């Protein structure tokens with residue numbers, strides 16, 4: 001076989017990365033793994049050059065702590081790097097900042113090799129760790145920790161900050177005060193793989209940082225705000241996330257930038273008014289007439305700013321920015337083939353990308369004989385953890401004058417629920433049970 | 436049948452319920468933001484803040500207490516899929 005004149009190598013820089021552990025700060029090593037081949041993460045986001053699973057080993061005068069591990073397929077790489085900086089019998093503490101499999105893939109084996117280690121995690125991680133370890137859970141020293149608690153490694157200690165829902169309910173951050181390193185797990189991460197590891201050395205990962213925020217953190221933005229409030233006072237010199245570059249150059253800029261990302265994307269101009277957005281789709285105009293009536297009824301309330309949109313005239317993404325800022329939404333759809341129409345489902349599917357919990361939701365629509373759509377939309381809105389104080393409004397075919405008045409009354413009641421003026425209602429069990 | 440009342444403040448509705456009703460049986464139907472996941476007292480999704488009448492609810496089991504603790508519930512929080520209304524008036528909102 002003839003030797004080719006050149007060898008084909010991947011164009012991306014340093015995707016192979018360092019073969020051993022990498023010093024992050026005195027006594028702190030990166031012992032994670034690179035996954036340059038990954039293209040789709042958690043099904044919901046893409047990455048053009050893979051990701052990293054960052055795990056860290058912290059050495060104190062009285063033992064070693066391991067902070068998070070890696071995805072299971074990369075366990076060998078992780079163990080090889082860990083063994084280069086510590087013996088298993090030196091491991092005193094294992095901190096699990098998050099129980100998602102991309103960080104816990106090596107945990108069961110690590111515990112078999114270092115069974116003496118204390119495992120510390122947020123209380124909400126306990127049921128997940130039980131599910132991961134099964135019977136072995138009982139073999140180890142596992143405890144939930146909350147903000148303010150710490151574990152000493154002798155000359156340095158690790159302190160915990162409970163920051164739920166900076167992805168899952170179990171997420172927390174860990175602070176190494178002596179070296180001013182903040183381990184944030186998914187928070188401040190990016191799916192960006194570059195073996196040079198540090199933000200001042202790697203390629204341009206700015207859009208990866210924002211895209212990761214959009215897909216992973218945006219649905220929890222009020223929790224991200226709480227987490228940032230909690231950790232902002234820490235005088236960190238390095239942010240060590242579990243994905244992508246380690247932020248050692250201007251780390252506070254990433255916190256400030258994330259604050260911008262969680263703030264409103266739209267110019268804020270509604271002041272103290274409540275906002276209600278009405279979206280509809282209509283084939284023959286019946287649902288459109290109903291939407292207009294609901295709009296008119298709600299708009300009678302001066303404290304409510306009401307907007308009406310034909311969903312087919314817009315794209316989902318800008319509507320999401322609007323809904324994220326709104327206090328309530330009402331969705332109108334005819335029943336077509338026993339279902340809500342596709343555009344409405346596309347909108348409902350996209351709502352997982354933003355925080356909807358606690359917003360007011362309502363559904364309405366015209367139908368011909370069976371009218372399933374409204375109830376289906378209501379179920380979905382409830383699944384999005386919205387409150388639905390008014391049972392959906394269904395009208396057969398085109399609305400009569402009386403039915404349009406019903407629509408206006410429905411709009412007025414939605415406005416009252418938004419302003420807190422809704423009259424308290426009392427109903428019987430039987431009536432509710434029939435719903 | 437003994438009666439009790441259960442008020443969901445987030446949708447401003449009061450339901451007259453037979454004693455023994457679980458909060459989750461009503462919260463879903465009245466459209467309250469109290470939602471559920473497992474319905475078996477494991478996931479903590481249905482955590483509910485009791486505004487009034489906590490004494491009118493069934494005592495939490497050891498398992499409910501553990502799940503509440505692990506989900507960082509406060510002293511006035513209960514699992515809607517677990518606790519039953521035993522009488523009187525109870526007022527709740529999503530936790």
Ligand SMILES: Cc1cc2nc3c(=O)[nH]c(=O)nc-3n(C[C@H](O)[C@H](O)[C@H](O)COP(=O)(O)O)c2cc1C
Nearest residue numbers: 282283284285286287334337338367368369370371
């Ligand atoms: C293709 C098609 C399928 C339909 N399927 C249903 C159905 O399964 N159940 C129902 O109640 N109405 C059904 N309808 C009737 C519509 O819901 C009804 O015409 C309604 O008034 C349309 O409202 P719109 O003017 O807002 O589009 C269907 C209509 C069309 C055109």
Ligand code: FES
Nearest residue numbers: 472473474479516
């Ligand atoms: S629904 Fe899961 S604990 Fe109640």
Ligand SMILES: [Fe+2]
Nearest residue numbers: 098100167186
């Ligand atoms: Fe995660």
Ligand SMILES: [Fe+2]
Nearest residue numbers: 100102186242
């Ligand atoms: Fe992750």
